[in-house]
Each structure stands twice: as C-alpha cells, then as structure tokens.
Amino acid sequence: MTMRWFYYAAPQTFYGLAGRLWPWLAAIALALTMAGLWVGFGLAPTDAQQGEGYRIIFVHVPASWMSMVIYLSMAFWSVLGLTFNTRLSGMMTRALAPTGAMFAFLSLWTGALWGKPMWGAWWVWDARLTSELILFFLYLGYMALTSAIDDVRRADRAGALIAIVGAINVPIIYFSVKWWNTLHQGASVSLTRSPSMAQLMLWGMLLMALAMWAYTLAIVCYRVRTLIIERERHTDWVQALPEVAGVKA
C-alpha cells in the first residue's frame, strides 16, 4: 500500500492519472452545479425572515467551506513535502492556492452582498469576517512569496511554512461564531445537531458544496499538470509525451 502511494506521488505517474481524472471531475462539477442551481432557485422555498435574499447562501456557504478546506489541504501537502521531500507536494500546494484565494474572495464578496440588505452594512470588523479576511491575505501571501523566490524547491519550502503556520487561522474562522459575540449568524449545518434549515434549502446548499468540491479537484488536477510540465520539461519523459513530441513548436 505504501509503495502504491509513493508510486502515484511520482510526478510522471501523477501527470497521467490527473489527466484521466480531470475531465470526469469537471463533468461531475457541471452536473452538480446544474442540479444545485435548480434546487436552490427552482424548488427551495422563500425564507420566512430573509425573503429571497437568503439565496446568496447557495454560493456563500460552499465558497466559505472551500476556502477553509483548501487551506487545510495546502497545510497537509506542506507537511508531507517537508517530511518526505516529495516533489509532488509543493506542486499540489501551489495548484491549490489560486482556487483557495478565489473562494476566500467569493466568501467575502457574497458576504458583503448579504450583509448589506440584512445587517445594513457591507462590512463589519467582527471575528468571523476579520478571520476570513486574514485567510484571504494568507493565500495572497503564499502566492506572492512562492513566486518571489526563483529556486522552486526553496520557494516550496518557504511556502510550506506559511501554509502550515497559517492553518491555525482555519479553526479560528470556524469557531469564531461560538467563541465571540458576532453579528454573523451561527452555523446552519453542524455535525452534532440537525440542520436549522428547510430540507430543500439544505439540499440546494449541499449540492452546490459538492459541485465546488468537484470543481476544485478538477482544476487542481488540471493545474498540477501544468506545473509538472513547467518543472520537468527537461526530462526525457516530458520530451517523449505525445502532446510535446508529436506537435510542431
């Protein structure tokens, strides 16, 4: 089993695997998005308190979850990279970062558009919003740092440190609505109690969350292949790829 993991951790093998996976993941993401939008905008009822405005939830909550999950996976790959010194880890971390930054931005953007009609303010400096903003800056910091260092392996190691140290912010975001008094509402979905939403609202949100999971996996598989080609283009196996050797430059 261990052998198998290291086998797929070789960039050459992973290039092929990711290339077979991403079209399927992209198709699944598209199908789930269609289903999620249909349930969220076609079937889910109007909210008793927030009218139709609550429908922002169908992107806001999934995007916020993804922004946290992606950061944790960057930390996970970084730990692997620093421990085993595998080449793939740094590439996976880098492939994840732009998508994570995008979801963090979307979380803030959709949050502002939700806050304005419901609280009367685009932005407030409360614990939930501030910690999510810090997450967005951590993504930007990671990307700026790794792209500022020319030696890719050193850049990966420096980036891994930001990813690991910054991961402490993720539980702070998640529990901020419990630990502090905030304007932001508490969790609508939790593992320990039944959700405080209508069934169809919940389904719409879960479908959209699954769609964003599939999208993230697809774009990361796609982007990591780009990074593999960039970094390994001098190797014989890249030079022998049909998409390289078979096409005139």
Added chain:
Amino acid sequence: MRWETWSDFWFMGGYGLYVWGSMGMTALLLLLEIWQARVAHMNALALARTEHSLEQT
C-alpha cells in the same frame, strides 16, 4: 417552480442586486480561472515543445 414570470425571477423579491451580484461574481471568477488555467497550460506545453525542437536540431 416558484416564479410566475422571468421578471419575478430577476427581481428576487427586491434582493436582485445582491443575489445576482453574488451569482454573477462567482460565475465570472470561475470562468476567468478556467481560462487562465487553460492559457497557462498551453504556454507550458509550448515551452516544452520549443525545447523538444531545439534538441532535435
């Protein structure tokens, strides 16, 4: 279906700006990201091909 007409749908009970502002930005950024990933991939392949043709000569 919860909407009588398309204009009801776009109006979103008065929250149209906020709901569609959220959905629109999400769609825009996803499309931008996909486009950017595509361009980056093509550039990386082009670079590798250049090296390939240099090696052949």
